[in-house]
Amino acid sequence: MPATRQHAEDLTIQEMARRSGFAESTLRYYEKIGLLGRVARDESSGHRRYGPAVAERVQALSCLRSAGMTVTGMRRYLELLALGDAAAAEQRDLFAAQAETLAADIEQLQLRLAYLRHKAELWDARVRGDAAAEQQAVEEVTRVIDRFTY
Amino acid sequence: MPATRQHAEDLTIQEMARRSGFAESTLRYYEKIGLLGRVARDESSGHRRYGPAVAERVQALSCLRSAGMTVTGMRRYLELLALGDAAAAEQRDLFAAQAETLAADIEQLQLRLAYLRHKAELWDARVRGDAAAEQQAVEEVTRVIDRFTY
DNA sequence: TCCGACACCTGAAGCGCTTCAAGTCAAACC
DNA sequence: GGTTTGACTTGAAGCGCTTCAGGTGTCGGA
Secondary structure: OOOOOOOOOOEOHHHHHHHHOOOHHHHHHHHHOOOOOOOEEOOOOOOEEEOHHHHHHHHHHHHHHHOOOOHHHHHHHHHHHHHHHHHHHHHHHHHHHHHHHHHHHHHHHHHHHHHHHHHHHHHHHHHHOOHHHHHHHHHHHHHHHHOOOO | OOOOOOOOOOEOHHHHHHHHOOOHHHHHHHHHOOOOOOOEEOOOOOOEEEOHHHHHHHHHHHHHHHOOOOHHHHHHHHHHHHHHHHHHHHHHHHHHHHHHHHHHHHHHHHHHHHHHHHHHHHHHHHHHOOHHHHHHHHHHHHHHHHOOOO
């Protein structure tokens, strides 16, 4: 009789990991550092069971995390969430600021992508023994690097 | 008489950090784990001095690192580099693979960005008490999340 | 000549996970 | 009924840095 009293919609750590994109180890870690409160357990096995409320919270954290938000930022989000509509303006600002940061990051990454592609071209030209193409790739690499900012 | 015998083009760790985008601590760390070989020192002060050859190497690593390459990948790159043209095909493949990975990452990040912006809209609508706008933002958030892959 | 100020040094600890080692629980096969 | 399989548990160690604590070397000014 396994976990008869559990709700059907409760997720195992494996399911929670699959749905959220967090590794199982990360879910355990987040619980340990207090981001998730205490997650319910199956009484007999001691395995974690993620109910709907926790699951939703995990989903939201997953989005924020994959958008580059730090653990500190996620804590802030949860604090604001607890305040509800009273903290709506702060929430808006939190998301807007994170969006701007991410937009800037993406722009930089696109430069890095161009760099990598030109480097691939460069070595390809070398494989083919095409000195002219190699020279052009070198110039393109240089041009891209000049646009890097740190 | 500070470091009279040093070459003028040698960089301090601070300059190297500024030019490469690595933190000074990261430069020390990379040296410790053997990514940079042994960096020369100013004899009297014991401070690191990055000569042109090392500086170029650091620059290249910086590009790779900021394009998402792992330390393992960077080691591989340095190995191949030592082989010169003999490993040109492997270098091309290394860069091409890294480029593909990064392109996929960027695509995901653009979704996260859309998510963040819609979330900001959502809270903004709530601040303004605009239920219709809020409802629309909720739908947009949902639509974006459905396109997430992990 | 002494005094900060500052850049740098090393070694150790912390962070956000990830990986690993050793063990528990439950369904399933022989 | 044992035993294997597989998902799960905890605690500890590792990774790639980052931060911190405590100290050294160099310089410019009083």
